[in-house]
Amino acid sequence: MRIFFQAARAIGLTVCLAAGTSAAISQTRNDDAANWPRRVVKLVVPTAPGQASDVLARLLADYLSKAFGQPFIVDNRNGGGGFIGLSIAAKSPPDGYTLVIASSGPLTVSPAVLSKVPMDTVKDLEPIANIALTPQVILVASKGPYKSLSDLIGAAKKKDLAFAIPPLGSTSHLAYAAFARSTNTNFNLVPFKGNVDSATQVIGGDVAAMYDTVPGALNLLKAGKLRPLAVAASQRSPFLPDTPTLGELGIQNSEAVGWIGLAAPVKTPPEILEKLASQVQRFLADPAVRASMKAQGFAPGDSATRESFKTTIRSDLAHWSKVAKEANIHVD
Template structure:
């Protein structure tokens, strides 16, 4: 009996091995994902809204995933360096991207030789929050409204210096749009991120910007900066007394665009991993604690699913590409 059962055992083992060999190579990795630390790459230096939000999300996800989730800043080139790094990383769910819209949208119109294609090399996991931005000036600028700012720009060509967190960012496109539309001369001064830009804005090296409500709000409260108008079709919840551009008399489509901060992954990341990350991220954002934190940052929580984020991206992309192209800004 022992001898007769031995061939059967060997046959069963061979059949089992053959069956396992037919499984997708990623099946084993997906079943125990994650089994090592996950990193979220922020394509900007530390200190801005994207970085602050990424660290909050990383902390919450680490508890939900049972593995450390760390934030790594890879700033430079208007978000291109960090975004390209993630796009070219292994599609295994261990390297993710947290970014504002620019690297996923406007860069397609700004650069003829972008080293990655966000439409084919990246996929959204979740739109985390709506990043609200505000046009603000250094307190030394004698303008309290958008009208007064444009009048000052016409009267004093070259006196206004628009700080941005990089070429092709929202402040840069606003500067180019204002120059072209109103016939003014505002100098664009790019930085490697919002944090360094705000330091010079407070010191007067640059004297105006369109920056995140999160970063600028504290300096508005002290009177060092003066808010003039918020971008978007509604007032920002964190700045209820500041009018929208439309309320200030400027209803141009360029001033109504607001975009999400998005968590994304390399495009070929297995569906099961993307769905898991999307589900955990959305659940985290919908907790009262995280909602309150995002509100405190001056942003507005979203927490969408991967499918919802993908639909939003496809709807948002052509609008941004047209507006960016209309400014005439190109960077290569």
């Protein structure tokens, strides 16, 4: 009997020690989150330097460095359609010291067209904030014969016209698929590695039209080399106020609005995520930031909270999966 009580006391002591240790760890984590950041924060950018996401990331990193009093440094990890950088971030410790620029392409388009992706874009990351919108716009050569979208559609129904896709399986490709389905048109698709090559062919008259984001096409539009025919968004772009939306032209179910957001590894403490979300909202409201974003053709993101951004990701993934299935688009 004495042995039994000694064993029971030993077990009870072990349980108490374990509980105490667990409580101490929990308290440490809470303290770390409350006092975050205490050191350098790495902002992974899954693109090469100079691309749209990188430009926006550097603007954000500079702002957050000043706001939090700690360095936020950009770490470019290009390749794999964005999944190299995203995977690195997703596998990092969820302590708030590794963040990632998360854009709509790899998070919602790639999973819709690829049979396998190296991560679960919904479950492996914690959405923080939607920073900028990048709606698609249908473009033709400014010196070409098409003055309106009806001109382009009418010509496509009478003869074979080429439409540039940069590249297959991209947001532009799925945007085209939705547009072609809604207008009952069929162009000859010409894939290119990037939008620069596509624009060159359109401007030269070898390809009739293309899709690109407003920020991506803005310089060529300002230079008068491309003509915008329609924006694939619910509202007109502030950068192209005279260009109608597809909806205004009677073309439904063809919206294609990309975005660039901020995310963290799953299980990052909510206190840290909320701190970041609040600062991103201040970032987007800052006059100097808005001027810089305007110069680059970025419209501020429309998901004001972490939960609304998460809803946007899930909704877009479902939308593009439906478009890819209906158009039988698979890129493997």
